Amino acid sequence: MTGHGATVTDGWWGTESVSVMYGHRVALDRVSLRAEPGRVTAVVGGDGAGRTTLLRCLAGALAPGSGLVHRPGALRTGYLSAGSGTYPDLSVSENLAFRAAVYRLPAAVARQRSEEFLARAGLAQAAGRLAGQLSGGMRQKLGVIAAMLHRPDLLVLDEPTTGVDPVSRADLWWLIASAAAGGAAVVLATSYLDEAERAVDVLVLDAGAELASGTPEQIVAAMPGTIGVSDERPEGEAGWRAWRREGRWRVWDPGGKPQDPVVAPDLQDAVTVAALARELAGARPGVGGHD
């Protein structure tokens, strides 16, 4: 329905102020996300942060209660749901053949692309195996290949790398990067902040609301105050602003006085600080019973 031309270079996909409620619980609170063609956007956050809900809205599996979703048609969207979304009782190549047929890929193109992707992901030998017999990592790779087989304009991946060994993770990132290089806007959810640092744009969610967004550098630069390091957890009020990392304690000082020694924060620190700041301000809209 959407042409594969102008929209890819000019347009962007994403959400504008999207809210979702499950009964009385706020799952998403006015979340906006901008996914640009050729870029990888990571959605990070803890359990229950709303990552899956946001991705489901973006992919079209869930209609938001309010707000706007910009998405190419179903034919031009690729989606990997939580889990691998493949049929365990179909072989690897049968799974891909099904996807190709649903997305109306010509058989020859589908075969050639499947072979290419499977080879690059180290799955060529497994083409005849049942998806249910694959290891977790192999199944995730199959899921990602299935989602990107039709070269979608928007590729939405829910936790593609969770529970995957480092080698398979590298394969997965190769696949993801190649989809972006091919012009797709890629949005992926992850709980690994080191992985989010590889993305061009990051959206941090906490309890259904946006905590921070931008490039990893922008998020780090926007961090208020400074971070100190100590061997023991500080006493008193400062103890609430401390967390353990790499065997020591990091203490956030919102006032930003130079401390001894001060560390240069990374994305992980910045995200932790953003969550702390919100918690301390008591401004976590929609958390718990708000009746």
Added chain:
Amino acid sequence: MWAMIVKEFRQLRRDRRTLAMMIVMPVILLVVFGYAASFDVKTIPTVAVGPQAAAAAGALGRPFDVVTTAPARGRAWAQQQLRDGHAAVAVVTGGSRPDVLIDGSQLFTAQSAIAALSAEATKAAVRSAAAGQPAGASVLPQVTVLYNPGLTTADVMIPGLAGVVLAFIGTIITSLGVVRERQTGTMEQLAVMPLKPRDVFLGKIGPYFAVAALDLAVVVGVGVGLFGVPFRGSYAVFALGAVLFLFVTLGLGILISSVSENQGQAIQLAFMVTLPQVLLSGLIFPLSSIAVGVRWISYLLPLTYFNEISRGVMLRAEPLGPLWQPFLLLALLGLVVFTLATLRFRAFLAPAAPRHRPGRAAPGTPQLAAPGQGA
């Protein structure tokens, strides 16, 4: 052990449907089947034809219920009434003695008719003997059983049993189709694919339909070959009935699947739908014997109509015309099942917004549909 009992109880309490089925269903089933389980034929629809039709109709007592008296008609018309299922017994007058034609494809009704006639004959003989007349002076009717002269059970059961087998296998197998998608997490994937609810429904039943059609042909073939059940009517009419019946049966399985949360629930529900068909479809107990309060259920069951069609076509060579009613009702059932299943699929495939309290989550945000929805 106590811990185990407590755990099981807690799990059982969560699974409301199983609990309801364990407590409520046995009662309902007993009541329904109790009212249905009756071989007693209280009324037998009868036609009387020939010059003395009115007199014959007057002479017939219970259980004969004369629905039509047609003095101008003859034997051929009477037989057609039986073939088309308008009556189970026909009295043909005009000969030296009346001819009684009985539809043998309605086994219990036929047996009751024969029993009633012989009771009448005995009474008449006793009466004439008492009046001092020679035995046999009263005019005894000539009884002819049509379509199933030997009153063989197999001939009557096998056309319907073919349907029972297919209803069980078809509904139970297809009832797993959608819950399996949900349990493997592929439903979510289907939801975003460029597929219409109709595509998913027809795609789901297509393969099973092909297998079930073959299966039905084999079952009927075995019935004819092994049990010597006659196949007197048109294969095409039977095939059309079978196609409609299989569509309803398999579609029902898919519908069950779409309202079930797991495979266990789906199978339970499939049993709940197929089990009553065995007892209420007229296969075992004649429909007319089933209490009216329960009989309406019979008219909602596809097997009832398939039973009518298969018996009519196989035993009585009934053509399509007089079978229009079961065909139409099967088609209607098919339409209802298809519509409901498609609506259920639409709920998955083109998701609606979850319940939302305006102004709470996003004050002032316009309610706008997502572009590309339902594409």
